[in-house]
Amino acid sequence: MATRVRGGTAPRLAPYAFVAPAVVLFLLVFALPIAYTVYLSLFRTEVKGLGLGKGSRSEVFVGLDNYVRALTDSELGAGALRVLGYGAILVPTMLGLALVFALLLDEERVRARGFSRIAIFLPYAVPGVIASLLWGFLYLPGTSPFNQALRELSLPGVDLLSPTGIYFALANIAVWGGVGYNMVVLYTALRSIPRELYEAARIDGCTPWQVAVRIKIPLLAPALVLTSLFSIIATLQVFAEPTTLAPLTNSLSLTWTPLMKVYQDAFGRGDLYSAAATSVLIALVMFVISFGLLRVTRSRAFGGER
Amino acid sequence: MRARLGGLPTFVLLLGAAYCLFPVAWVLIAATKSTGELFSTSTLSVGSSLVANLGELHGYRGGVFWQWVANSALYAGVGALLSAALSGVTGYALAKYAFRGRALIFNALIAGVLVPAVVLAIPQYLLLSKVGLTDTYLSVLLPSVISPYGIYLARIYAAASVPEDVVEAARTDGASEVRILGSIALPMMVPGLVTVFLFQFVSIWNNFMLPYIMLADDGKFPVTLGLYTMLKQGNTTPALYTLVVTGSLVSVVPLIALFLTLQRYWRIDLLSGAVKA
Numbered sequence: 001m002a003t004r005v006r007g008g009t010a011p012r013l014a015p016y017a018f019v020a021p022a023v024v025l026f027l028l029v030f031a032l033p034i035a036y037t038v039y040l041s042l043f044r045t046e047v048k049g050l051g052l053g054k055g056s057r058s059e060v061f062v063g064l065d066n067y068v069r070a071l072t073d074s075e076l077g078a079g080a081l082r083v084l085g086y087g088a089i090l091v092p093t094m095l096g097l098a099l100v101f102a103l104l105l106d107e108e109r110v111r112a113r114g115f116s117r118i119a120i121f122l123p124y125a126v127p128g129v130i131a132s133l134l135w136g137f138l139y140l141p142g143t144s145p146f147n148q149a150l151r152e153l154s155l156p157g158v159d160l161l162s163p164t165g166i167y168f169a170l171a172n173i174a175v176w177g178g179v180g181y182n183m184v185v186l187y188t189a190l191r192s193i194p195r196e197l198y199e200a201a202r203i204d205g206c207t208p209w210q211v212a213v214r215i216k217i218p219l220l221a222p223a224l225v226l227t228s229l230f231s232i233i234a235t236l237q238v239f240a241e242p243t244t245l246a247p248l249t250n251s252l253s254l255t256w257t258p259l260m261k262v263y264q265d266a267f268g269r270g271d272l273y274s275a276a277a278t279s280v281l282i283a284l285v286m287f288v289i290s291f292g293l294l295r296v297t298r299s300r301a302f303g304g305e306r
Numbered sequence: 307m308r309a310r311l312g313g314l315p316t317f318v319l320l321l322g323a324a325y326c327l328f329p330v331a332w333v334l335i336a337a338t339k340s341t342g343e344l345f346s347t348s349t350l351s352v353g354s355s356l357v358a359n360l361g362e363l364h365g366y367r368g369g370v371f372w373q374w375v376a377n378s379a380l381y382a383g384v385g386a387l388l389s390a391a392l393s394g395v396t397g398y399a400l401a402k403y404a405f406r407g408r409a410l411i412f413n414a415l416i417a418g419v420l421v422p423a424v425v426l427a428i429p430q431y432l433l434l435s436k437v438g439l440t441d442t443y444l445s446v447l448l449p450s451v452i453s454p455y456g457i458y459l460a461r462i463y464a465a466a467s468v469p470e471d472v473v474e475a476a477r478t479d480g481a482s483e484v485r486i487l488g489s490i491a492l493p494m495m496v497p498g499l500v501t502v503f504l505f506q507f508v509s510i511w512n513n514f515m516l517p518y519i520m521l522a523d524d525g526k527f528p529v530t531l532g533l534y535t536m537l538k539q540g541n542t543t544p545a546l547y548t549l550v551v552t553g554s555l556v557s558v559v560p561l562i563a564l565f566l567t568l569q570r571y572w573r574i575d576l577l578s579g580a581v582k583a
Contacts, residue, residue, distance in 0.1 A: 014483035018399035019411055022392055025452040030418050033429035040429070101322050110315045112323075118569060119323035122330070125565040127512035129530040130554050133537060134329040137336065137551065142345045145332070176326065237422045240514035240530075247538045259422065266428050267519070279425040290420050 034283075040276035041066050066277035076278060079258045082167075087235040089171040095227060097175065098182035099220070103212050105183070106190045117187070121180035128177060132244035135173045140248055161249035173241050178234070182227045189223035190216060229293050236286055239263070258282055330558070337555040341548045359552040371553055373525055374532035378511055378557070380443070381528055385450035386507035390499045392451060393506075397460025398491050402473060412461070418454035427519045434520070445520040446528075450510045456502040463498030464491065500571045504564075511561060529557045 046060045070076055101120055105113050123131065137143045139160040147157035160169040193216065201211050239259045246252040254268065255261040258278065266275035336344060339353030347353065363371050400412050430449055434440045439448075468491045476486045492499070517531045524532065533553050540546040 011483055012405070015399045015403035015405045015408070018395050018403075018483075018487065022396040022415070022452060022457065023411060025392070025448075026415060026418065029430065029449045029452055030421065030426065031414075033426050033433060034421065036429040036433060037425060097322065101319060104315045104319045107315055110319060112316060112320060116319040116323040118566070120319075120326045121569075122562065122565065123326050125508060125561040126330075126558050127514070127530045127561075129512075129514045129534055130558055131329070133533060133550060133554050134333055136537075137547075138329060138332060143336075145350070148348060176329070179322075180326065233420060239423075243514070243518075244534055244537065247541055262425075262428070263515075263519075272428070272432070275428060279422070279428065282422055283420075283425050286420050286422060287417075 037276045037279050040273055041280050044273050062273075066273050067281065070274065070278045070281055075255050076258055076261055079255055079261055083236060083238065083257050086167050086170055086238065087232065089167055090174050090235055091228065091231050093171065094175045094179050094231060095182060095224070097179050098186055098227070099217070099224070101179070101183045102186035102190055102220075103216060105187050106216070107208060109208075117184075121184055123177050123179075124181045126177065128173070128240040129244050131173050131177050132241045135169070135176070136245050136248045139169055161245075161251055163251045166245075166249065166251040170238070170241055170245070173245075174235070174238070178231065182231070185227055186220060186223055189220055193219050225293065229290060232289060232293070233286060236282070236289075330562075333551060333555045333558075337552045339548070339551075341545050344548055344551070345544075355548075356552075359548055360556075363549050363552050363556070366549060370524065371529075371532065371556075374527050374529040375557065375560075377443075377526060378528040378530070379560070381446050381450065381517075382507045382511040385447050385510045386503045388447075388451045389453045389456055389506040390503040393453060393456035393460040393502050394464075394492055394495055394499045395487065396457050397462075398464045398468070398487060398495065400457070401461045401464035402468065402470075402491070415454045415457050418452075419458070423513075423515050427516050431519050440520055441522045441526065443526060446517050446526075449516060450506070450513070453502070453506050453509075456506055459502050459505075460495065460498060463495050463501075467498060468494050497571065500568070504568060504571055507564070508561070529553070533557065 042061060042063060043059045044062045044066065046058050101116075104110050105117055126134075138145065141147055141157060141159065141161075144157075150157050159165055160172075197215055198211050201215055206214070237259060238257055242252050242256050242260060246254070246256075254264050259282065262275045262278050262282070265271050265278065335350060335352055337359060338356040339347065340355040340358065343353040343355070396415075400408060426449070431440060431445075434445050439445050472490060473486055476490055481490075511528070512530065513528075514530050514534070517528050518534075521527055521531065524535065527535070533550055536546050536550050536553065540550060
């Protein structure tokens with residue numbers, strides 16, 4: 001991974017001094033809150049009597065009770081399924097498009113590459129909230145240009161804010177915002193492949209299509225694994241987009257995704273303990289998915305790293 | 307072999323570009339419309355109220371919109387600057403020194419990428435409220451300074467761009483470790499650190515949940531949160547929709563400008579980290 005350091009010459013204390021600020025901040029901003037969440041998840045508020053006056057409310061240890069409740073909570077399960085559905089539309093579409101665009105950018109015979117690269121990457125600079133606002137207006141029957149166009153062709157309008165349409169509406173916002181970033185990552189990886197490989201294939205009579213499928217895509221595998229991993233993580237954390245779209249439609253409840261439910265539990269209902277248990281469960285699922293994916297593909301993803 | 311013209315591939319790429327530019331074009335046009343026009347006129351016809359809309363946005367609750375923009379610039383600018391500096395120093399130490407606990411520190415930091423923001427934001431809120439720091443600028447800035455992703459990138463950049471023999475030579479000449487870091491290593495890492503800065507700037511500017519949880523006083527809101535609260539009120543006051551549209555346009559302009567001027571730094575190689583021209 002890192003460059004080897006010759007023993008003895010490098011001072012012993014300097015590296016510790018250099019990493020100290022990051023470690024202290026990490027402990028304060030990451031480790032302490034995580035420990036606190038785990039602690040909270042094991043407790044519950046017990047109300048004595050009428051719950052009035054000082055000392056009538058106390059924290060009692062309940063073990064894994066909050067977890068059992070979270071795991072058997074039907075709304076949380078439904079939310080997890082909704083996010084899976086949303087992710088099943090989003091991740092393949094976004095990475096598929098990103099891969100196609102990256103391969104096209106890498107073809108010398110394709111024109112307007114500079115313009116297209118900037119245009120496709122541009123939405124990355126637009127905050128998720130603003131993107132949701134913009135697309136929200138584009139979906140809203142009153143302002144939607146799509147429905148306007150369909151009306152003029154006297155076709156029935158499409159309501160992307162309906163309970164089913166909303167999956168595509170949300171996935172589209174995320175595809176729009178994320179396809180360019182993933183395209184740039186894949187394109188950068190493509191540029192680091194030695195050109196001679198293609199020349200050799202071309203001399204052997206391979207078409208550009210065959211070069212892309214047989215040489216480029218297999219060599220892109222490590223970058224594809226990492227972009228998939230980051231996309232899946234981002235998908236599971238979806239929060240800003242459905243929260244922003246919610247005022248425009250009745251299809252999005254306040255607990256549409258598990259994270260929205262955590263927020264509602266904590267601040268809507270004031271039940272920090274349930275929120276903490278659900279948070280820990282979500283974090284565990286993310287760890288399992290991430291490490292599972294990395295383990296399966298570890299040798300390919302990191303084999304080439306120094 | 308290259309004789310065939312890239313007609314279809316070029317078309318596909320331009321189609322992608324059109325898809326990505328479409329909402330931006332829409333907001334440019336929509337911002338010129340009055341509230342009545344927004345809901346009645348054809349999408350592509352330009353309205354006549356851009357100046358009026360901007361004036362109204364400027365006057366909205368005593369100019370609070372500009373306060374939001376200034377707040378966003380402060381959170382993202384200061385946060386990203388501190389974050390790039392911290393990532394640079396940490397990444398250099400992790401890449402260039404062999405010391406006990408290095409693997410542990412690096413792995414712990416990387417695991418931080420995987421912790422969902424809401425899992426952190428709620429306990430961060432509770433802990434900060436214990437020391438009376440919620441609803442302050444610091445409550446949004448502090449968690450934004452440490453970026454596991456930035457440290458990961460900086461470590462890769464340090465390994466790739468700071469040659470071992472240069473560090474070794476400086477050491478032989480008697481330079482202190484702080485001096486090697488400050489006057490040799492960090493300057494060599496600048497292109498990588500600009501990328502870290504940009505990533506962090508965009509991610510703080512775009513962050514919604516952290517300020518949503520931490521802040522109550524709308525004078526401290528970043529522009530994303532401010533526009534969201536306006537949209538929510540738009541349900542009952544449709545006139546606000548025009549302001550939301552105009553505000554969205556104004557708020558994406560600085561980011562797009564930053565993005566276009568610094569676009570040569572957006573070369574991301576997640577595996578080797580080499581900054582390619």
